Amino acid sequence: MKMLNIKRLLIALLTFAATSAALAEEFRIGYVNTERIFREANSAISAQAKLQQEFSKREKELVDLGNTLKSSSEKFERDAPTLSESQRVTRQRQIADQDREFQRKRREFQEDLNARKNEEFQLVLERANKVVRQVAENEKYDLILQEAVYINPKHDITEKVIKAINAQSPSGSGASSSK
Numbered sequence: 001m002k003m004l005n006i007k008r009l010l011i012a013l014l015t016f017a018a019t020s021a022a023l024a025e026e027f028r029i030g031y032v033n034t035e036r037i038f039r040e041a042n043s044a045i046s047a048q049a050k051l052q053q054e055f056s057k058r059e060k061e062l063v064d065l066g067n068t069l070k071s072s073s074e075k076f077e078r079d080a081p082t083l084s085e086s087q088r089v090t091r092q093r094q095i096a097d098q099d100r101e102f103q104r105k106r107r108e109f110q111e112d113l114n115a116r117k118n119e120e121f122q123l124v125l126e127r128a129n130k131v132v133r134q135v136a137e138n139e140k141y142d143l144i145l146q147e148a149v150y151i152n153p154k155h156d157i158t159e160k161v162i163k164a165i166n167a168q169s170p171s172g173s174g175a176s177s178s179k
Helices: 002-024 034-040 042-082 085-138 158-168
Strands: 029-031 143-145
Touching: 034 042, 034 085, 034 158, 042 085, 042 158, 085 143, 085 158
Parallel strands: 029 143
Antiparallel strands: none
């Protein structure tokens, strides 16, 4: 019986020693702020500029159409007291048609812009995730988080990731910010 207890104690001590050695190894955790990457990485800035260029003409047309609608509506408000009933109804119908057209074009613009934005930022995210993996492997991180309720700033590796993404960029273009 005593021999069995001694064996159990010895096994427990060996297990504890092995576990302690494993726990003594440093468990490295890092955090990456994805929103910051989308704001600061050259590839994200370049994607924003590309989208701006691609959609600026349609956006200007929408603004012009909105201004035309607004001026038509204001003109109607001014002229309404002097118009006959049939003229008033006709102008109201025209303004309603213009408004529907404006709303439809605005909705289409937003849908197209959101779809393209998702495409472009998916590419940025894929590139960022590759860089995060490289940084994690090179610096021997055990875990990298992209979202957290709280993170100690000492675990934030976002700056390293942004620098690595920018270093991989084929050109330094996109360094200027655009909205």
